[in-house]
Amino acid sequence: MLLLISPDGVEEALDCAKAAEHLDIVDVKKPDEGSLGANFPWVIREIRDAVPADKPVSATVGDVPYKPGTVAQAALGAVVSGATYIKVGLYGCTTPEQGIEVMRAVVRAVKDHRPEALVVASGYADAHRIGCVNPLALPDIAARAGADAAMLDTAIKDGTRLFDHVPPDSCAEFVRRAHASGLLAALAGSVKRDDLGPLTRIGTDIVGVRGAVCSGGDRNAGRIQPHLVAAFRAEMDRQAREHAVGTPAVN
Numbered sequence: 001m002l003l004l005i006s007p008d009g010v011e012e013a014l015d016c017a018k019a020a021e022h023l024d025i026v027d028v029k030k031p032d033e034g035s036l037g038a039n040f041p042w043v044i045r046e047i048r049d050a051v052p053a054d055k056p057v058s059a060t061v062g063d064v065p066y067k068p069g070t071v072a073q074a075a076l077g078a079v080v081s082g083a084t085y086i087k088v089g090l091y092g093c094t095t096p097e098q099g100i101e102v103m104r105a106v107v108r109a110v111k112d113h114r115p116e117a118l119v120v121a122s123g124y125a126d127a128h129r130i131g132c133v134n135p136l137a138l139p140d141i142a143a144r145a146g147a148d149a150a151m152l153d154t155a156i157k158d159g160t161r162l163f164d165h166v167p168p169d170s171c172a173e174f175v176r177r178a179h180a181s182g183l184l185a186a187l188a189g190s191v192k193r194d195d196l197g198p199l200t201r202i203g204t205d206i207v208g209v210r211g212a213v214c215s216g217g218d219r220n221a222g223r224i225q226p227h228l229v230a231a232f233r234a235e236m237d238r239q240a241r242e243h244a245v246g247t248p249a250v251n
């Protein structure tokens with residue numbers, strides 16, 4: 001499982017760089033503009049320059065409306081600025097068809113510019129609270145749009161977690177559907193260390209985290225702490241070892 005950490009700007013990205021050996025992807029967002037709030041192009045560029053070259057930089061394009069042209073242009077801005085994972089939160093899409101239309105436009109905009117960049121279609125585990133597309137529809141939306149990964153996060157950061165809205169069994173189904181379509185499965189949403197066991201067991205490819213590696217566990221008032229990133233990774237590694245021991249070898 002890969003660890004994606006979301007700093008809110010250049011200063012926190014430098015703290016991520018100090019913990020670079022413990023994380024896999026640095027995810028640029030602007031939490032005060034929403035769960036998948038988009039940051040400025042120059043911040044993406046500065047963060048790309050600040051983190052080691054072997055660490056991919058991801059950027060969120062926002063909690064986007066159902067406006068394929070607007071979103072495609074924003075996604076192009078993110079990839080031109082140096083991000084190689086482009087994450088789109090389908091906040092304003094109420095049907096799978098709307099999600100597919102937005103994501104197809106994003107995939108074209110991104111891949112025309114940089115074919116190897118990865119496009120991530122993100123839905124929300126708490127979709128029922130905001131009236132957007134069902135979380136379990138995301139793997140199909142991503143696959144039909146030609147994206148590379150399906151993701152879930154939470155839209156409302158009020159302390160409720162991924163598993164409060166989409167229990168582990170349903171997350172397992174999400175991962176199964178993503179893998180059946182050849183996609184990566186990414187899960188986030190106030191994930192805590194205690195959630196790493198189930199996330200490992202269901203075969204999650206990428207876990208996205210902010211609050212759990214901030215001081216006081218507070219994604220807004222707290223700051224990312226390199227030692228918390230290291231501790232989180234240590235628990236991921238422990239879970240991976242435990243799971244490997246419990247999984248019979250397949251020849």
Ligand SMILES: O=C[C@H](O)COP(=O)(O)O
Binds near residue numbers: 004
């Ligand atoms: O993409 C990951 C998100 O930033 C997760 O943030 P969170 O752990 O504070 O919910």
